[in-house]
Amino acid sequence: MKLYFSPLACSLATRIALYEAGAEASYVEVDLKANRTEEGADFRAIHPLGLVPALEIEGGEILTENAAVLQLVAERFPEAGLAPRDPLGRARLQQWLCFIGTELHKAVYLPLLDEAPAQVKAYALARADAPLGWVAQRLEGREFLLDRFSVADAYLFTVLNWSQVTPIDLKTWPALHAYQARLRARPSVARAFAEEWARYVRETERHAKGASAGAERAIA
Structure with a gap:
């Protein structure tokens, strides 16, 4: 398997899952x-929408969309126990993946991270309390x-980690803050986060230098 990822993007979740499963995979x-x-290839030739994660499997087939990729990893490595085996348990897993993807990732965090108008960011921030509070309630004692x-x-x-660069303060919800700290200490999570953080810093510095050089050329 080959995982196409961007540092600290939602593809981090797949890297965590692969590490948790002890799976052999390459990362691009x-x-x-x-x-x-990173090799200079046109990523849109791999995934026309230019989104990560994109997981290349046997025969060069590409699987996209976070929920689908994560469930495939869980299915490929059942011994890791990354997904329940019973029907209700799998439905509960899908419930959480759908909720995280729609109510948190797309509805709350994406507008706050994107170059969206101020009104859009304000709207997303205003509606963050309900879903985050709901998750915190479900994590009480768990x-x-x-x-x-x-x-x-x-x-x-992965999604809650983006709070660090948004106005969202997880300390508002002690259960979420404790959950995030607990998972950050998990070996698979700690390894994946450390590796991608280093790449994120390098990528940020590279883009900053590129923007500075472009500004200098424009002035000249």
Whole structure:
């Protein structure tokens, strides 16, 4: 398997899941602003929408969309216990993946991270309390979203991590703050986060230098 990722984007959840499963995989960084892989290939030739994660499997087939990719990883490595095996348990997992993807990732965090108008950002921030409060309530007295660590936890950790660069303060919800700290100490999460943080810093510095050089050329 080959995972196309961007540092600290939602593809971090798949890296966590792969590490948790002890899976053999290769990782290709994608610059989403330039739509280029680290080797210089056109990423849109791999995924026309230019989104991560994109997981290449046997025969060169590409699977996209976070929920689908995470469930495939869980299915491929059942011994890791990343997804329940019973029907109701799987439905609960899908419930969490859908909720995280729609109510948190797309509805709350994406507008706050994107170059959206101020009114859009204000709207997203105003509606953050309800879904975050709901998750915090479900985590009261629980270590994970389900009975054990699952791909839903990998996804939730990834999304909540974006709070660091938004006005959202997880300390408002002690259960969420404790959950995030607890998962950050998990070996698979700690490894994935440390590796991608280093790449994120390098990517940010690279874009900053590029922007500065472009401004200098414009002035000249």
